[in-house]
Amino acid sequence: MKKIYCWIFILLSCSVKAQDSTLKIRAIGVDVVKNVTHYVSAADFQNPIIAECYVQFFTSKPNHYFSVSLGYADMSRKAQNHFLQSFRGYSVKTTWEQHNKNNRRFFGYSGVFSYGTVKGELEIQGNYFPDYKTRTPYNQGIGLALEGFAGTSALLFRRVETRFVFRGAAIIADIGNPQFPYLTGLGISYLPEMLSFNVGATIQFFYLIKRSPKRKLSH
Amino acid sequence: MKLFLVFALCCLLYSCGEQCGIEAEPVLAIQFRTEATISKVAILGSLQDVPKEGIQPIQRPNALGPFFPLNLNSDSTTYIFTRPNRIDTLTVYYKKHIYSASNTCGYILDLEAPASGKTYTTTFKRIEVEYRSYYIPSQGAKLNSQGEESGIVVKIDEL
Numbered sequence: 110m111k112k113i114y115c116w117i118f119i120l121l122s123c124s125v126k127a128q129d130s131t132l133k134i135r136a137i138g139v140d141v142v143k144n145v146t147h148y149v150s151a152a153d154f155q156n157p158i159i160a161e162c163y164v165q166f167f168t169s170k171p172n173h174y175f176s177v178s179l180g181y182a183d184m185s186r187k188a189q190n191h192f193l194q195s196f197r198g199y200s201v202k203t204t205w206e207q208h209n210k211n212n213r214r215f216f217g218y219s220g221v222f223s224y225g226t227v228k229g230e231l232e233i234q235g236n237y238f239p240d241y242k243t244r245t246p247y248n249q250g251i252g253l254a255l256e257g258f259a260g261t262s263a264l265l266f267r268r269v270e271t272r273f274v275f276r277g278a279a280i281i282a283d284i285g286n287p288q289f290p291y292l293t294g295l296g297i298s299y300l301p302e303m304l305s306f307n308v309g310a311t312i313q314f315f316y317l318i319k320r321s322p323k324r325k326l327s328h
Numbered sequence: 329m330k331l332f333l334v335f336a337l338c339c340l341l342y343s344c345g346e347q348c349g350i351e352a353e354p355v356l357a358i359q360f361r362t363e364a365t366i367s368k369v370a371i372l373g374s375l376q377d378v379p380k381e382g383i384q385p386i387q388r389p390n391a392l393g394p395f396f397p398l399n400l401n402s403d404s405t406t407y408i409f410t411r412p413n414r415i416d417t418l419t420v421y422y423k424k425h426i427y428s429a430s431n432t433c434g435y436i437l438d439l440e441a442p443a444s445g446k447t448y449t450t451t452f453k454r455i456e457v458e459y460r461s462y463y464i465p466s467q468g469a470k471l472n473s474q475g476e477e478s479g480i481v482v483k484i485d486e487l
Binding site: 188189190191192194229231233234235236237238239241243245246288301302 | 348350351352353354371373374375376378397399400401424426428431432434435437
């Protein structure tokens with residue numbers, strides 16, 4: 110647990126340093142796709158609950174924004190037919206992004222800190238003897254990732270920024286695999302190794318604190 | 329995209345031969361090194377009888393079989409062999425071991441020889457018990473069906 114607090118402290122202090130001292134909030138947002146993909150994809154995650162919320166700040170540079178996001182994930186999966194794992198994880202993500210001043214495209218990068226715990230249960234079905242159940246050792250660990258992304262957004266009612274984001278991340282993690290191939294704040298870790306990667310697309314809704322001004326068409 | 333598919337295929341092939349420990353009720357393999365006729369096998373605590381078709385020794389040299397289930401809810405399993413004019417018993421002891429075998433498998437269940445004490449008790453004259461891991465790594469993967477290459481093997485040398 111000390112590890113987590115230490116990392117949260119480091120990430121937050123880095124992010125605060127990077128900011129204009131006023132730290133004016135531009136938007137608050139949520140990720141709306143991460144849950145859905147797990148319900149419709151082939152990945153065998155059961156009962157996933159994934160929440161990711163963002164607070165985005167103005168920076169001293171125009172069209173440059175900084176955001177902090179907190180994530181939570183709770184799910185289980187049958188690793189093999191006989192091995193049930195329950196995962197719970199938390200994440201802190203700090204993001205820097207730059208918006209194109211002529212259109213609604215943007216790009217940026219994020220630093221992600223992810224913490225997860227995994228509980229496992231082996232169940233061997235018996236034909237001649239009663240079924241055998243046992244717990245596997247409780248496991249916890251952290252993951253760090255550097256994520257790059259690019260996307261575009263559409264503005265609804267000049268207030269709700271719907272963001273379509275394509276992203277990819279390089280991951281170093283001592284949890285997730287082999288214990289559980291998922292990292293909160295990132296998604297499925299594709300390689301069963303300490304060094305892994307993740308790519309994906311998502312949709313985010315950002316509620317702008319200040320209504321976006323009407324665009325004037327001028328030559 | 330092509331590169332990614334090739335990479336994914338390589339990963340898949342690499343992990344193909346790996347057997348992640350005990351995934352179903354494990355079996356004990358018996359190797360009769362002498363001629364024997366078994367008319368019935370009973371297992372203590374078993375929910376059902378072993379079918380008669382599956383109890384006869386395989387008479388090829390070094391061949392394993394018959395195979396009998398092991399009780400995971402206990403640290404030993406006792407078999408009662410009925411032969412013409414004689415009944416023999418065999419109790420095999422083992423220890424369950426859960427460990428993280430590899431990145432692909434994660435935690436697995438395996439059976440090992442007990443850390444101390446006896447490995448078997450029997451009324452057979454001479455036997456030998458061999459403990460092979462139920463986990464087979466992907467390197468040098470061997471085909472593994474019905475415990476042919478893994479698991480506990482009892483070699484009966486003399487009845």
